[in-house]
Amino acid sequence: MKRAESxxxxxxxxxxxxxxxxxxxxxxxxxxxxxxxxxxxxNVVKILGITGTTTEALSIATNxxxxxxxxKDIVKLNNRELSxxxxxxxxxxxxxxxxxxxxxxxxxxxxxxxxxxVVEGLVRCPNPGCIxxxxxxxxxxxxxxxxxxxxxxxDWIIGHDITSYIL
Amino acid sequence: xxxxxxxxxxxxATRHIISIGDFDRRQIDRLLDNAKRIDAxxxxxxxxxxxxxxxxxxxxxxxxxxxxxxxxxRLGGTSLSVGSVEACSMAKGETLADTVRVVSxxxxxxxxxxxxxxxxxLAAQFATVPVINAGDGxxxxxxxxxxxxxxxxxxxxxxxxxxxxxxxxxxxxxxxSLASALSLYGANLHTVSPKGLELPASLxxxxxxxxxxxxxxxxxxxxxxxxxxxxxxxxxxxxxxDSASYFDVTSSYRITPExxxxxxxxxxxxxxxxxxxxxxxxxxxxPHAKYFNQSRNGVPVRMAMLQQVMQ
Numbered sequence: 001m002k003r004a005e006s007x008x009x010x011x012x013x014x015x016x017x018x019x020x021x022x023x024x025x026x027x028x029x030x031x032x033x034x035x036x037x038x039x040x041x042x043n044v045v046k047i048l049g050i051t052g053t054t055t056e057a058l059s060i061a062t063n064x065x066x067x068x069x070x071x072k073d074i075v076k077l078n079n080r081e082l083s084x085x086x087x088x089x090x091x092x093x094x095x096x097x098x099x100x101x102x103x104x105x106x107x108x109x110x111x112x113x114x115x116x117x118v119v120e121g122l123v124r125c126p127n128p129g130c131i132x133x134x135x136x137x138x139x140x141x142x143x144x145x146x147x148x149x150x151x152x153x154x155d156w157i158i159g160h161d162i163t164s165y166i167l
Numbered sequence: 168x169x170x171x172x173x174x175x176x177x178x179x180a181t182r183h184i185i186s187i188g189d190f191d192r193r194q195i196d197r198l199l200d201n202a203k204r205i206d207a208x209x210x211x212x213x214x215x216x217x218x219x220x221x222x223x224x225x226x227x228x229x230x231x232x233x234x235x236x237x238x239x240x241r242l243g244g245t246s247l248s249v250g251s252v253e254a255c256s257m258a259k260g261e262t263l264a265d266t267v268r269v270v271s272x273x274x275x276x277x278x279x280x281x282x283x284x285x286x287x288x289l290a291a292q293f294a295t296v297p298v299i300n301a302g303d304g305x306x307x308x309x310x311x312x313x314x315x316x317x318x319x320x321x322x323x324x325x326x327x328x329x330x331x332x333x334x335x336x337x338x339x340x341x342x343x344s345l346a347s348a349l350s351l352y353g354a355n356l357h358t359v360s361p362k363g364l365e366l367p368a369s370l371x372x373x374x375x376x377x378x379x380x381x382x383x384x385x386x387x388x389x390x391x392x393x394x395x396x397x398x399x400x401x402x403x404x405x406x407x408x409d410s411a412s413y414f415d416v417t418s419s420y421r422i423t424p425e426x427x428x429x430x431x432x433x434x435x436x437x438x439x440x441x442x443x444x445x446x447x448x449x450x451x452x453x454p455h456a457k458y459f460n461q462s463r464n465g466v467p468v469r470m471a472m473l474q475q476v477m478q
Binding site: 127129130131132134135136137138147151152153154155156157 | 186188262263264281282283284285286288289292303304305306369372
C-alpha cells in the first residue's frame, strides 16, 4: 500500500515566498495541480470548468519559483477530487502537470496527466465554415494528433495556441 | 457486394461515404471495378427496385444531383428531393440533425450537399440510413474524386503517374480530395496556381508526409510536358478584388491547343465542370480532352456507390 505523504514536495516548498510564509494555504482535502506551465493556471481553471458561479474554494499561485521548471503555476481546489478524465484535459496545455489528491492534509494519490485521444466539447473549431459553429445539437470533437487537434467534422487542425479556442 | 461499415459515435453500425480519406486503396479499387462492370452493362437493372434515395441539396447543383438521380433510376430505384432550400424546413430554422432524422424515415439512403464543412459527417451521426456526401462546403466531395480516378484509370494505370493540379488549389475541394486519393497510388503532384490560391500548407504537409513528391510551377507551360494528367479547376471571380485582376490571372492559367503543344501524347485533360474560361473550347476536339467523359462517368461510379451503401 502506498504510504501517504504530507502535502509538500516541490509544490509545498515553492509556494513559500521570500519570507518563508505560505503564499497559498495548505488544504485539508481536495486536489492540488502542481507543475503547471508558468502563466497557464487560469487556462487550467477554465478547462476544468471552474467559473465564478461554481462553489469550490480555489487558490491559484502563478510564476512560483520551481527547481525543476524555473517558474510554475499551482492550482488548489478545496473539497473536490478531480477525476482522471477531467485532469487529462489539462495535458493539452500543460503536459508536465502533476495531480495530488489530498485527504486530511496528506497526499493520498499523485499522478501525471496523459494527453487524451479525443477531446469533446472543450475547444471551439476555429474554422468559421465548420458545422460545429452553428446551432446544431452537437459538441465539438477533436482527435489529438502529433500535429495538434484535428476537428472530427471538418479536419481543421489547431496546431498551436489551443487556449485561444477553449470554450 | 462489399460494404464499408463505420461504427457511429453513438455505437450503431451504419454505412456511409463521407470522405475519400475513409477509403484505403483496396476499397477504392473494388468500387472502381464495380463501376467498370456497370459501365459494361453488366449489372442488375432492378438491383435497387423499391428503394428510395433522398437528395438533400442545400446548395445549387446540376450535374451531381442529376447524376445521382440518374444512377438511382438506372438501378430501378426512385429519388425524392427537396424543391429548393428556401422551401424546406431548414429555412424555418430546423437543424440539419433533425432534418436527416426525419428524412431517414422516408428513404433508404440520403445524398447530401451542404455549405458547411463537416455537415455530411454530422448527418451520418444522426441518420439511421446510409449517407453519401455530395460536397460539404470547402470540405469533401468523395463521389467526384472516385469518378476522377475512374476517368484516369480508363486511360492509364493509377500507379506512380504524374498529375498537374491547375487553378484554385486553395479552395478547390475536388483538387484536395483527388490529391489525397492519389497519394495512395504513389503519384507525383505538380501544382500550378495563382498567388494566394496555392494548396493549403496543412494539406501539403500531409501529402509530403505520406511520401508524395509535390513540385510547384510558376507557369503552366513548364508543368505540362512533365505530366500524364492535367486536372484543371475553376478560378472563382469572387476570389479577386476586381475583374481586371481576375482576367489577368485566368488568362495565364488557360488551357489552349497552344499550351498543350508540348503535352505528352497520352496526356489527358480533366475538369470537374462547369468550366468558364479555364479551357479553350478548341481543346474539346483534341484527344487529350476527357472532361465530358469524366462527367458522363459520374453515373456508373455513383451507381456503384449507391449499390455499395444500399445492398
